[in-house]
Amino acid sequence: MSFKLNLENLEPAYIDKNLALVNECRRGNRKAQFEIYKLYAKAMYNVALRIVNLEAEAEDVLQDAFLLLPSHESMGSRAMRPSDYGLSRS
Numbered sequence: 001m002s003f004k005l006n007l008e009n010l011e012p013a014y015i016d017k018n019l020a021l022v023n024e025c026r027r028g029n030r031k032a033q034f035e036i037y038k039l040y041a042k043a044m045y046n047v048a049l050r051i052v053n054l055e056a057e058a059e060d061v062l063q064d065a066f067l068l069l070p071s072h073e074s075m076g077s078r079a080m081r082p083s084d085y086g087l088s089r090s
Contacts, residue, residue: 025069037066 018039024032044065049058
């Protein structure tokens with residue numbers, strides 16, 4: 001039995017599932033901004049909490065990150081990445 005891999009039919013390893021939402025956020029669409037918030041807030045809060053070790057401070061960091069995000073020029077026309085949060089685990 002032989003196996004032949006057809007590379008032409010493979011999907012890309014990474015798909016920007018939220019690209020349309022990001023583009024709408026950049027246009028100022030409040031509903032899209034809320035959807036992005038619902039998708040990423042918990043993860044962003046958890047990273048912030050690990051960094052600052054204070055719940056109130058982590059909440060402030062989360063709010064600041066979302067206030068800055070719609071105008072974040074480095075986003076271009078792609079979906080969000082952890083570096084867009086302004087947070088780092090290191």
